[in-house]
Amino acid sequence: MPRSTRTRRTAAAAGAVAAAAALLATGLTTGTAGAADAADTAASATPAKLSPSHRAELLREANDTTARTASTLGLGAQEKLVVKDVIKDGDGTTHTRYERTFAGLPVLGGDLITHESKGGKLKGVTKATKATIKVASTRARLVPSTAERAAIKAAQADDAKLAKADKAPRKVIWAADGKPTLAYEAVVGGLQADGTPNELHVITDANTGKELFTFQGVKNGTGSSQYSGEVELGTAKEGSGYTLTDSERGGHKTLDLRNGQGSQGEAFTDDDDKWGTGKPEDAQTAAVDAHYGAALTWDYYKSVHGRDGIKGDGQGATSNVHYGQNYSNAFWQDSCFCMTYGDGEGNTHPLTSIDVAAHEMTHGVTSATANLTYSGESGGLNEATSDIFATAVEFNADNGEDVGDYLIGEEIDIRGDGSPLRYMDKPSKDGSSLDNWDENAGDVDVHYSSGIANHWFYLASEGSGAKEINGVAYDSPTVDGSKVEGIGRDKAEKIWFKALTTYMTSNTDYAAAREATLKAATDLYGADSAEVKGVDAAWAGVGVK
Template sequence: MKRKLAAVAVLSATALLTGVVQGVAAQADPAPHARGAQQRADLIAQANGQAAKVAHALALGGQEQLVAKDVVVDADGTRHLRYERTFAGLPVLGGDLVVHQKADGTTTAVDKAVGATLALPGLAPKIPADQAAAQATGAVQSTVGIAADEDEAPLTAVHRTGKAELVVWASDGAPRLAYRTTVEGERADGTPSSQLLVTDAATGQVLSTHEQVQTASGTGKGVFVGTVPLNTTLSSGTYSLKDDTRGNQSTVNMKNRTSGSGTLYSKTTNTWGDGTVSNGESAAVDAQYGAAATWDFYKNTFGRNGIKNNGVGATSRVHYGSNYVNAFWSDTCFCMSYGDGASNTHPLTEIDVAGHEMTHGVTSATAGLNYSGESGGLNEATSDILGTMVEFYANLPTNPPNYWIGELINLNGNGTPLRYMDKPSKDGRSADSWSSGVGSLDVHYSSGVANHFFYLLSEGSGAKSINGFSYNSPTSNGSTVTGIGRDKAAQVWYRALTVYFTSTTNYAGARTGTLKAAADLYGAGSAEYNAVAAAWSAVNVN
């Protein structure tokens, strides 16, 4: 049950309040937006200093006190003093009011949330606090599977209930003793839920429930992702690229610096970027959406709750450095950084780059594959493999998913991808299959063995067209490999990464680990298990 309360204008106290808060009105503030935090704190302190006089002028009872919550000062000096109320030390829900004054301190009006007089027969609840908390939990649990609003996903689980706090409920005009309890859970779309319930302290009846998690739905147009929805945060009329449905992951502007925490993208409208490189927000849209797609891919595909599986979102840093032609993940800052490329006009914010780099964080949190030798190649391949899966998961019309890496950022300057999973050697450096010297290659090129394995396991060998892209994948032993589909292949790789791979796993160990994973998932001797073995043999890992 949700209640919308109309403000009650109280003008009868105007004459009584004239001049009461002259001390607050004495300092004019013609520039409210430039007012600093200390100045605001001073204004609130001054309003609190006059709270007793305001309460007396309003003829509030002896057990009632006012506490200043906010002070808004207009350009012409008009002031609006917002107070909350307590009764015998208990918060009064519906007890808030706003005193409006001219610059000279003359009160023009007082708005109360509720005009009712507070009078309670006693302050002893009939229901103990622990019982009230249990009742609140039960009330929320009864709504599991039901959406409270059309734009709100159904609640799926209740995780935690806070302590029931005694309050005075006055919002409906019939003041009574009540409890206020917060019950936390999760909705079907992954959005956290934090419901604030008020229950009657005598009967247990639910008087009010309010969902405290608010997600703004914005729109952005990125350089690579096109026009996409963005979850943003709205606070005091300002939107920011901060997603509280995905661990508060956010996007900041490094302004071509390489140190510092950057500046969170924030503004008063909720439309971001225009798709052009010249608009710095466009790259931020790519990054914010890429982080969201990566989060969703891992959660919905593997049940993984964030990069570290702890529900904490990462920070994406765009416009990192000057003419920086790279992108990287850092465990130290738990952040993803994107350079703007040559002449600061070619941002590296393509979605498979986002998925690739953030997957390094997943690898660090799981197998911790050493970044050298064959294990380093497997580390890089894991990012290529699962970054590609992020691209397929997002399935953007402006960036059709494929088995090529970084095909849109044009780092080579000739429109070719950085790497090819179907035939890695097409880049002129990567290995199609294993040999005794593969571990001495740069990890971005020794990764070709595993990338080729994954393509063969997913799609099979030979010439074919997939999603509008043409491939022709060979095998080192001349065999014909039949794929099991990318979704099953990804499940095998992820399980091997998180269950069987260690920091020193090499290609022989990867073969063993993925076979174990296939046996776990599909059974030893299954078609999937045999396909894993065949795909490894096709890249000379036996």
């Protein structure tokens, strides 16, 4: 989450993704503005709370009809749809997210979402690309080992350590730049320059050997806690003692890496079910904070958005604490369905505060839904999504020791001077983040281009100008000097969640994110609502029009 080496991108790839990301193609809008009052409109468009079994049933139904859906959408004979996720609104509207294959090959950047009425009528479709998926041949001129060597060289150029391919490159169709290309995708492992595990995805033209794109697969995310005081924990009785296994939240586990750099931790055990001392010298303390943060995040998604766990399937993930020595970072990995936390400088400030835990866990939610590519503008949106919901979880927790604010990482003191890692009211206060969008936003490190959406969220929630919230002073400007009236944080986070899960795709950029949130606000509150106007005004305030 905090510091990360900058993801490499060729100039051509940067421009290609910026162009492709703007392609948010939709059919009929799903807005229901009109006679219904705002409350009824919001209730009908809000995601329904699905039990894991109900969600599984909807997924089975979608899987049974993929061929028919592909035909309805006019896809080619060699294209097939693979169901990834499903969201059902209160009015029965179903949003089904698909990945695509061509001649049996995965299509990267070919994901799409269908929007169907309660009666099964197709109301619209959101696509990552408008391009027809077709290549002249699926026979590659280059052998996989050529792509593997190029990928390792790309990782080494980023100062990666122990760079090696995790597995043989796979053949794919690269469609994110609007022109489908036969390619290889190689994943290089080892360690990044700062010690973070490496999962660098390198996309190489399978006929010419040209590097098309790169992105990083690792997203940088009763006990006595260090940051939140005395807290309740979900634990399990095992043998004569207890472990940090939360059976109420899908069996989520918190494990001890003992300052190693692997991904297989050991279980914490305790005889009396009283964990930690609130001091970093006690190894259990960091585990208490991480376990508590994961529980708060789980509860937030379930109570506010009706989502039962990261994937919506009721299954818990894993939290790993005590990664490395003096490691000032935290990260999420899809490969192990886990979040991992370092102990900070001097191993005394573990990165396990509420907002950091929620940030990392939200990377999992993003991966399971829009799967925003972790590079360029979509990467900035990926990071911002984690910051937005980290803030929402912290406010929702209502913890007296770590009160809700629009600061990220204010508890972990990663800079050593007591300052936060990021500021949402004016992101540039951290010295690196962008306050507003410009044409170079896609070339900025994703942790800094995220400032644009973070700033949008603050403006949409609270409005512009000076104010004090929970004892913290804010003064949020706009790019054009306009005054923005906030619609309230609760509404802003519901709009962002609906946009993420219903209208954003892997290639969404800032212009497309604006359209996605306007559609979400229309669905929830009506086309002429104050909420739609507030969303639009906030985007204008950060230069996205």
